Every structure is written in structure tokens, then in C-alpha cells.
Amino acid sequence: MPELPEVETVRRGLESVLVGARFERVEQRRADLRFPFPDRFVERLSTRRIDALSRRAKYLLAHMEGGEVLIMHLGMSGRFKVLRAGANAQKPGEFLYDAGDDARHDHVLFAMSNGATVVYNDARRFGFMVLAQADQLEKHKLMSGLGVEPLGDALTPAYLASRCEGKQTSLKAALLDQRIVAGLGNIYVCEALFRSGLSPRRKASALAIRSGRPSTRAERLVPEIKTVLEDAIESGGSTLRDYRAPEGELGYFQHSFAVYGREGLECARSGCGATVRRIVQGGRSTFFCPRCQR
Numbered sequence: 001m002p003e004l005p006e007v008e009t010v011r012r013g014l015e016s017v018l019v020g021a022r023f024e025r026v027e028q029r030r031a032d033l034r035f036p037f038p039d040r041f042v043e044r045l046s047t048r049r050i051d052a053l054s055r056r057a058k059y060l061l062a063h064m065e066g067g068e069v070l071i072m073h074l075g076m077s078g079r080f081k082v083l084r085a086g087a088n089a090q091k092p093g094e095f096l097y098d099a100g101d102d103a104r105h106d107h108v109l110f111a112m113s114n115g116a117t118v119v120y121n122d123a124r125r126f127g128f129m130v131l132a133q134a135d136q137l138e139k140h141k142l143m144s145g146l147g148v149e150p151l152g153d154a155l156t157p158a159y160l161a162s163r164c165e166g167k168q169t170s171l172k173a174a175l176l177d178q179r180i181v182a183g184l185g186n187i188y189v190c191e192a193l194f195r196s197g198l199s200p201r202r203k204a205s206a207l208a209i210r211s212g213r214p215s216t217r218a219e220r221l222v223p224e225i226k227t228v229l230e231d232a233i234e235s236g237g238s239t240l241r242d243y244r245a246p247e248g249e250l251g252y253f254q255h256s257f258a259v260y261g262r263e264g265l266e267c268a269r270s271g272c273g274a275t276v277r278r279i280v281q282g283g284r285s286t287f288f289c290p291r292c293q294r
Contacts, residue, residue: 002074003185004150005232007058010080015053017082017116018062022049025111033107034075034128044068044131045110057146057182067134071142075126081106083117146182150225155181157214157222160207164218167204172281174204181225187260188228190287194259195224199293200286201279231256259287267292 002010026042038044045064052063062070108120108129120127132140147163148154163180164171174180175189193200198217207218235256258268263278267289274291 002058003187004055004058004183005188005229007060007074007183008055008233009236010074011053011055011060014060014080014082014118017114017118018050018110018112019053020049020051020114021116022047022113023110024113025109027109027111029107029109033122033125034073035130037129038131041129041131045070056143056149057178058185059142061137063134069132069134069137071130071132071140072120073128075122075124075128077124078120078122078127081119081121083119084115145179147178147180148182150181150184151229155222155225157207157218160218160222161212161214162208164204164206165208165212169204170200170281171198171202171204171206172200172286174207175225176282176284184225186284186286187257188225188232190260191228191258192221192225194289194293195228196220197293199290200281200288202294259289262287 023045024047026045028037028042031037048064048066048068050062050064054061054063058073060072060074062072064070102121102123105121105123106119107122107125110118110120112118120129130142132142137143148159160180164174167174172189172193175184175192176186178184190200196217198206198221202217207215207221209215259276262268262276265276266272267274267276269289269292272289272292274289276287277290279286279288
């Protein structure tokens with residue numbers, strides 16, 4: 001499953017292609033992906049101009065003239081291909097673990113007024129596209145329960161303390177709860193906890209002191225969440241092929257993992273000497289250093 005930095009990398013790769021252009025032709029090549037396409041999907045997109053392309057959690061949001069928003073989710077294997085006349089395909093959303101470039105999985109095609117063609121390819125069909133009214137977007141069932149954006153100003157130590165005060169669940173589980181922080185995934189929670197020196201098994205309530213104010217742990221954790229995400233975005237993510245460069249290169253952040261996927265290897269922190277461990281929490285693998293993270 002792509003995480004926030006990967007989705008943001010896709011958004012940035014598509015922004016210059018989509019924003020300001022109109023849908024000249026839309027091809028819907030099947031009735032559904034994970035869910036059925038909206039009624040009159042092709043008709044509702046045709047000739048509409050895209051005014052902005054934003055991201056909320058792991059959703060891509062194409063804001064169109066006329067007040068509708070195209071909500072897109074990549075699922076497990078969804079990716080976009082950008083085709084330009086006389087040029088090789090750019091792939092701002094091709095995942096490292098994909099199913100190849102089989103045209104049988106090209107399910108949606110957007111021919112844009114600027115001459116670009118954007119193709120949505122999804123071998124597993126876990127992605128989806130739905131339409132929502134812009135003035136009702138925050139009330140939409142996909143958006144209404146989401147917590148704050150981890151890179152936004154609303155994520156503060158005080159906010160985390162207020163949401164985790166008295167919680168007996170693990171710190172790892174609380175950070176993965178999309179109702180608290182939207183878009184944080186397993187890889188980056190593991191990395192942020194390592195950077196902040198916090199054990200994933202510690203209770204979430206440790207982020208607040210008795211008065212309800214943020215603890216020193218919360219003060220350490222919030223900036224590390226933001227930094228690890230910003231570092232990953234700068235590196236093009238961890239599981240993407242970022243084809244915005246002409247030669248096409250992998251996202252590089254996976255080479256900077258301190259704990260994720262490093263079970264049995266020595267801790268990356270100089271002078272520690274402990275071995276990275278793996279445990280399972282809520283059905284997800286957690287990687288951490290038992291000496292550095294308390």
C-alpha cells in the first residue's frame with residue numbers, strides 16, 4: 001500500500017499535467033474498480049477544467065470547475081502513466097512492486113486539452129475513483145472521519161496529547177489510527193518512533209502528562225513525524241519509480257531506513273550496538289531498536 005510520501009510524489013508528478021487543462025476525452029474501460037464508477041462518470045468529467053490537484057491523507061483530489069471533486073485512491077497497485085506526443089511515457093506513480101506494464105490493466109484514460117494523455121493502470125483493481133461536491137467534501141464519508149494532516153500546522157504536541165490522553169492502546173496503534181493522524185502508514189511510523197527514541201510498545205497515554213498537557217515524548221515525536229515524511233518526499237518516496245527525471249529512477253528513501261525491514265541487523269545509531277527487532281502489532285510488522293527506543 002502506498003503511503004503518504006508516495007501519494008504526494010504522484011500528486012506533484014501529475015500537477016503540471018492536469019492543472020489548468022480540460023478533459024477532452026475520457027475512456028472508462030470497465031464498470032468498476034474496487035467500487036463501481038459513479039453514475040455518468042464520463043459525462044461529468046468531459047470538458048471540465050481541473051483547477052487544482054491536492055491530497056488529503058492518501059487520496060488525490062482533482063478540483064474541477066463547476067464544483068465537483070474527483071477523488072482518486074491508488075489502492076495496492078494503482079499507478080498513472082503520462083503520455084505525451086512524440087515522447088516516452090512518464091510514470092509519476094509506478095510502484096516498485098507492480099504487475100508490469102500490461103495494457104490490459106489500463107482502466108481509465110484521460111485525454112487532456114494540453115495534448116497529454118493520463119492513463120490509470122491497476123492490476124489488482126483495489127484503487128477507485130468517486131465524485132463529490134466541493135462544498136460537501138469534508139462531510140463525504142471518505143473524508144469525514146479523517147484526523148489532521150501530519151504535515152499541517154494542526155499536528156502539534158498539544159493535539160497528540162489531547163487525542164492520546166488516557167489511551168491504553170500502543171503508541172504504534174495510535175499513530176496508525178487515521179482518525180487521529182490522516183495518512184501516516186506503517187513504514188513512516190516505525191521510522192519516526194526510532195528517530196524520537198520511543199518504543200512502539202509504549203502506551204499512547206505517555207504522550208500526555210496528568211494535566212493533559214503534552215509530555216516531553218510528544219514534544220520529541222511531532223517534529224520527527226514531520227521530518228521523516230519531508231525527507232521521504234524529497235527522496236521521491238520509498239516504493240515508487242519516480243519518472244519525472246528523464247532517465248527514470250527509484251524513490252531513494254528506502255536506502256535511508258533506520259529500522260524498517262532491518263530485522264537482525266545492527267542499529268543504525270552510532271554507538272548503540274543493539275540489533276533491530278521485529279514484532280507484530282495489530283497484524284502489522286513493527287521494527288524497532290530495543291536499546292534506543294524506550
